[in-house]
Amino acid sequence: MSGTATRLRELRDSGRAALVGYLPLGYPDVAGSVEAAKAMVDAGVDIVELGVPYTDPVMDGPTIQRAVEHALETGTRVAQVFGAVEQIAATGAPVLVMTYWNPVLRYGVDAFARDLAAAGGAGLITPDLIPDEGADWLAASDAHDLDRVFLVAPSSTTERLALTAAASRGFVYAASTMGVTGARATVGAQAARLVADTRAAGAELVCVGVGVSTPDQAAEVAGYADGVIVGSALVRTLLDAPDAASGRRALGDLAAALAEGVTGARR
């Protein structure tokens, strides 16, 4: 049973969307990223998306690239994700790991799934793995009872929406616009259409990410999606802060404002 889906349904039944917050492991350091994620949960984030730093993050814009480059330069290791997940999951929030595929391949797909499940992780979000290439991940996630969150995009055909919806577990991640992560002035109208199309293609739960950065945008998206995923804007609060403590405060302030936007949205 999917822990993420359970949480999303509970929130839906209580009349609101979920706030999903992304932070990369290892920024400003591993312990600091755990503290930051906990602060985010305290401030109202419902589901945590913890990113594994990777040398070639082709779906990420400059903000997340910078944070991840720092995490790698300061020696963050992939296996540290499991300990971090365990600590963050202790807050009670479902923790999904966002990772490019090669680190998982290198670790071993089944071994990664096993260790993630043992750490209390909810599952994986895989930005460069489409279900078509994911046979071993489909098997491993079944074996270890993990969520597998695949992405859909405004360019996805109806057939691919159906295929992706059928392969996903937890929710389907709808990329709001064509492009990499990072703040945008507006969330495109195509996001609402994509959510509707993805539901029509068979997905029960659809969350929207990429380009959502302000409380107003979060409220708008919460009006039609099951969850609002915010990444770069949260990471930016940490990058811009003079030190870790003030970074966590700024992060908490933004997370609280986003949560207010999400909970205040009329559905």
Place this chain on the structure above:
Amino acid sequence: MTEAGPRGGARASDALHRAVSALGERGPLSDQSGPYFGAFGGRFVPEALIAALDELDTAYHKALADPAFGAELERLHRTYTGRPSPLTEVPRFAAHVGQGARVFLKREDLNHTGSHKINNVLGQALLVKRMGKKRVIAETGAGQHGVATATAAALLDLDCTVYMGEEDTRRQALNVARMRLLGAEVVPVTIGSRTLKDAINEALRDWVANVETTHYLLGTVTGPHPFPEMVRDFHRVIGEEARAQLAEETGRLPDAVAACVGGGSNAMGIFSAFLDEPTVRLFGFEAGGEGVETGRHAARFSGGAPGVLHGARSYLLQDQDGQTRPTHSVSAGLDYPSVGPAHAWLHDLGRAEYQPVTDVEAMDAFSLLCRTEGIIPAIESAHALAGALRLGPQSAQWGLDHPPLILVNLSGRGDKDVATAGAWFGLLDETEDE
């Protein structure tokens, strides 16, 4: 075409024979189509790109079936690229190979824009016109693919943006100026290792955002399907011409074919005409940099392991965490941590052999060709020449009943490398040094 066929060469090793015949049962090696080459290839990219890759695949196969497309590409190659490129015998160079070897160079250096890259670029640019897109983006390392893309964009009236690692914009400054002269925008990439792999990351990010109007004109046989298959096909002309030209000159097939391997496009182009000929040994030479043992190299088959980068599963220089390892080569065009999936497949089959060539060996061969034959090669191509020098002694083990006949793909010319070579050999005035 006058050609003697296999009688001209002695039998290659039994293993090689087995590799060829086992696959022959599943159709010719040279016609293998994507998305997978054995365990390699695929489409490890964001979902946002899948529709564009499907569109490209469809447009490509439609074009293949349309005689008008082939005729237009052939006309451009004849009247614009300057094809067929010559085949040149290099006896003074061959004397250094030993064993009485005869060595022939396939002169891709004489193509318009100075390398083999134009073969693929013109093919894809014609496809872009058919798909109705108005803008192309490209990555470039040595700058040759960027120059070829900027050239085709000027010719066919397309907007062009080229991503190039900042490190490469410095070592290939001449090509940056050429691209700008041709009207392209050159964007130096300042994140990561600032070389080819980071330029590809930026091109992919651009493509995800602009895929509706923009084609990513990928420059080698890497990346997601259909690129490895399509780019190979656009370079087949190298091998087809060389095979016919060599048959005309010698009445034989070569005993060995040597090419440098960055992403692997020039090698795949020349290999493709010989893949199903069991007497022809195929050698790919990768950048050994300062030596494989130093860790400062780009020798994927010596120091890498299967993994995924830029959309394909192949051999990859990666650390224990699956992070891409930094690479080094004196040649920007070979300085890439992964390699085309079809090469990984040929490697595992034992059909082609891949060896590292160090910076020093490549620069020695570079100098040797300059002085013995009056040809300044690209430093990339000099890796193939260094490989050929090694094949002389190795050929004693091949059991040939005649002196070895070696075909080398001279993938590009060295104009762009004059500054690097000048500094390497201490030929520049002191003020220009460093």
